[in-house]
Amino acid sequence: MRIRIVDAFADRPFAGNPAGVLLLDAFPGDDRLQNVALEVNHAETAFAHPLPPGGEADWALRWFTPVTEVDLCGHATLATAHVLHSTGAHRGPVRFATRSGVLVATPAEDGSITLDLPTAPLTPAALPQGAAEALGAEPLAVLDTGPHVGDLLVELADERAVHALRPDHRALGACSRQGVIATARAENPGLGYDFVSRCFFPNVGIDEDPVTGSAHTALAPYWSERLGRTRLTGLQASPRSGRVGTELRGERTLLTGRAVTVVDGELLAW
Template sequence: MRIRIVDAFTDRPFAGNPAGVVLLDAFPSDDWLQQVAAEVNLSETAFAHPLPAGGDADWALRWFTPAAEVNLCGHATLATAHVLSSTGTADDTVRFSTRSGVLTTTARGDGTYTLDFPTAPLTEVTIPAGLPEALGAEPLAAYDTGPQVGDLLVELADEKTVRALTPDLRALVEHSKRGIIATAQAQDPAGGYDFVSRCFFPQVGIDEDPVTGSAHTALAPHWSPRLGRDELTGLQASARSGLVRTALQGDRTLLTGSAVTVIDGELLT
């Protein structure tokens, strides 16, 4: 069977967030899916298979890190939509049945893809004891992002602080179900992005995720009211880096980005 590696939320190879994509006739055992994801050893590998016509969704979709299945993943959904569209396997609009309900992706004429995801509900919480030491910076505020995302979002003083983080990853495990989203407003309004973030997920086997689509379902409702605009662009400032355009639409958040297939090979087992 074919396996592709797709760089998501970027328009050039070797940037953004790489995801494995495997198209199947049906899902085999969970053990097999997890073993393949561990072998690929990227932040997520997506597995999808077509569903019978006439239902609420066109494809079933699941996401696995090297260590666990997750409830929501943006970049691997974008990568899957890119594979389906670029190979002519599906129409430009695809409805995926997932752990987070039906998610729709749309291929645009400019080569980008828009993902329709649920907006994360933000609840301000007390900054947990020990978090500043684990993160290596003092948060201005902290927010629970709800069960689907499962992260703790922390706002930091400025972009420079976010970029300079060198957290104690073992200590961070104690502070969220999935990981930590660290964010700040962009330092330069003319820089092409409105806010910056970094995401750390040691709880699910990912020290730092290069570009996290699902985190932007929390970043969008955090920053849009502060900046007074429903449409924003976020820069995830990892070593690979990537841009995510967000459009806040109440209980839904649209995420738009590009994708590039960098490896197209054969899975032998």
């Protein structure tokens, strides 16, 4: 079984967010998919298989962290689209059937790929007791990101506060079942990004996610309203780092990025 590791939301190897990608003939049992994702041990591993022609989608797609299946994953969707296009397995826009509905990935001539994802509905929320101490910062605002993303979005005082976060991941996971997306406005938009973020998901086996596409379906509407523009660029300020172009279109959010295949090998135990 062929397996690839792809760095998504990156234009060079060893940046962005790595994802495992396996193209299958059909999905095996969930236990097998979960075991492979645990073995790959990246934030997500994507599994896809082709669907019969004439339907609403071209490929079925699922995403697994090392410990569980998730409802929405942007970077592994980008990685899968990159593999399909770079190998010639699919031409043009590709429609994925997923837990979050049909998602479309459209390649551009410059090598970038744009994902069409559902916009996360944002509602005010209360920060769980102890979460501020576990995170290491007191938020200015807290919002719930709805069922598909399922995390808390917290705005911090400034960009430096986001960079300086050193959360207690065990304590953060104990005080909240939800992950935390920490964000702030860019201090210097002249550097090419409008807002920064970092994402912490200890309860799904990811202490800090390098670049999180799904989080940007919440960050896009939040910052578009604050900044008065529908097109923005986000910098996810993890150690690997990556930039995500966002465009808010009502109930849909477009995310644009690049991807690089860094490993192309064979999974012997399948």
